[in-house]
Amino acid sequence: MNKWHFLAVAAALCCGAVNAADLASGAEAVTSSVAVAPAGPVTLQEYLRLVVQNQPTLAADRMQTALAKADSKSASAFPNPAVHYTSKRGEKEWGVDQPIPIFGQRGMRMENAKLGEKAAAANVDVAVAVTMSDAAHAFNELLVAQQRYKVWQGAQDELNKAGYIVKGQIEAGTRSRYDGARLNLQQAQMSMQVRKAQAALKDAASRVASIAALPQWQVTVDGSLQASDLRHAPAYGPLWETAQTRLPVLRAAQAELERARQKIKLEQREALPTPTFGVARIRNGVDGSFNQVGVNVEIPLFDRRQGGIDRAKVEADQAELRRDAAVLAAQSELQRSLQQLQLRRSAVRDYEKEGLAQIAPLHQMAQDAYKLGKGTILELIDALGSITEHRLEHLELVKDMLDAEWEVRLASGDLPQVQP
Numbered sequence: 505m506n507k508w509h510f511l512a513v514a515a516a517l518c519c520g521a522v523n524a525a526d527l528a529s530g531a532e533a534v535t536s537s538v539a540v541a542p543a544g545p546v547t548l549q550e551y552l553r554l555v556v557q558n559q560p561t562l563a564a565d566r567m568q569t570a571l572a573k574a575d576s577k578s579a580s581a582f583p584n585p586a587v588h589y590t591s592k593r594g595e596k597e598w599g600v601d602q603p604i605p606i607f608g609q610r611g612m613r614m615e616n617a618k619l620g621e622k623a624a625a626a627n628v629d630v631a632v633a634v635t636m637s638d639a640a641h642a643f644n645e646l647l648v649a650q651q652r653y654k655v656w657q658g659a660q661d662e663l664n665k666a667g668y669i670v671k672g673q674i675e676a677g678t679r680s681r682y683d684g685a686r687l688n689l690q691q692a693q694m695s696m697q698v699r700k701a702q703a704a705l706k707d708a709a710s711r712v713a714s715i716a717a718l719p720q721w722q723v724t725v726d727g728s729l730q731a732s733d734l735r736h737a738p739a740y741g742p743l744w745e746t747a748q749t750r751l752p753v754l755r756a757a758q759a760e761l762e763r764a765r766q767k768i769k770l771e772q773r774e775a776l777p778t779p780t781f782g783v784a785r786i787r788n789g790v791d792g793s794f795n796q797v798g799v800n801v802e803i804p805l806f807d808r809r810q811g812g813i814d815r816a817k818v819e820a821d822q823a824e825l826r827r828d829a830a831v832l833a834a835q836s837e838l839q840r841s842l843q844q845l846q847l848r849r850s851a852v853r854d855y856e857k858e859g860l861a862q863i864a865p866l867h868q869m870a871q872d873a874y875k876l877g878k879g880t881i882l883e884l885i886d887a888l889g890s891i892t893e894h895r896l897e898h899l900e901l902v903k904d905m906l907d908a909e910w911e912v913r914l915a916s917g918d919l920p921q922v923q924p
Contacts (some may be wrong), residue, residue, distance in 0.1 A: 507596040539707055541713075541721035548727055551716065553922040555639045556632060558717035563765040563837075566629040572617070572624035579613035599784025608778040616770045617851070619763040626756035631789040633752045637914050641716045644906040645729045646708040647748050649701075655899065656701040660694050666888060667691065690885050729902050731852040740842055743916040744835065750917025751834055757827040764823040775809040834915070841911040848905040855898055 511546040542550070556562060583603040591596045670687050713721040748754060787793045913919065 516812060517890060526711065532909045534559050534715060541718045542724070545724040545726035545912070547725070548640065549920050551643050551712070551725065552636055552639055552902055552920050554637060554716045554718070556922045559635055559715070561634060562628075562635055568624045568628060569621065572621040575620055576614065577615035579617035582610070586744075594789035597784055597796075598786045599782055599796070601776050601780050601782040605778045607613060607778075609770075609773050609776070609778065612766075612770045612773045615765065616766050618765050619759065623756065623759035623763050626752060626759045629752035633919055634716075636919060638909070639712075639909060640910045642708070642712045642715055643725055643727075644903060644910065646705075646712045646723070647729070647906070648903040649705045649723050650706040650724065651729060652899050653698075653701040653705045655892065655895045656694075656698045659888065659895075660691075660698050662888055662891075663687075663691055663694050663885075669723075686885070687899050689879045727906075729899075729906075731849045731856070733904075737846055737849070738842065738916070741837060742911075743842070744838060746832075747834065747838060747919075750915070750919075751915075752919075754827075754834055757823075757830040759829045761820070761823040764816070764820040768813065768820055771809060771813045771816045774811065775804065777804055783855075837887065838912075838915040841908065841915040843910040845905075846913050848901070848908040852898070852901045852905050855901055 542554075547555070575917070583605070585600050667687055670683050670770075674681060675683050691711050709723050710719075712725070713719055713723050782798045782800065784796040785793065786796055806924070809854040
């Protein structure tokens, strides 16, 4: 007893040491896999790569493909044999029974499981596309928020420069102290607007960092705020031709349809009985020892699996309708996104041509009028506020244009190819 007790304790210690080593190596692997936030500004492509690599939800979705592969292993496995042994007076019997799916059931199961892998991969791509869309919109919001904060800072600087002019006019005796008090009030309001823009910038940056699963990341982004040439706008026809094969939602709907149709064939094949072949060795006190071979086959007399076959047919019809609905929705979304992109780009270019071009002359005329005594402090403040308002309106148009550009990419399946 002491010897066996000693061996048991030693085995437990060895297992504990191995488990401890495994835990240590696993902890080291987790530590080494922690994502490091970029130090400098990131582009949209770089940001989306971080999101796909770091997003825990996407990592969980990608495990669906591993589950589908596990189902393929189960489908390819042969049925286990059954061993039996009986003993009675004057006779003993032992043998083995092996079910053999001779009508191709195993092949059908494997094919159905492979289609399940394809459908799982397509559904993962759908989840990636949805996450990318949320990330792209958050990226655009942060890009515009950065510029919006700069606009408010620039407006504050312009107001402070105007303050020197007002102060000089008051000291020269050409203006009253009312102008100084009114300007001080406007400067206080401007300081509040700058702080609000800074808070909005921090909030947008926090959302971007949260989507990338890097909550401590002090993120800054880099991208263009210029409208592209309308002459190079994409056309619906060529985009739809490529979108039919690239859109994740269409590929997922088609994969589900193929799997549903294959399931009908599988259910029909499963309705055929699987024979069980048996071999036994019998030892009899009278007849001696001899072998016995037998076959056991189920007779599909009452249950012919018609319910399962009918259900598979209905599921295939449902999958086909869902596929058709997905195609119609994709066509409508692509058409809508192209129209919105054209309108948003036109709005930005027209505003830049007609609105922003007047900012510099308006600013100069307002200052000159005040210096020459032809304008009041209210007119000067109103002119500076109008300039800031026009710049902010331009940024809102740019934000809508950036979102429209992404929507076209999403609707056409032109998503960045990033690896997890």
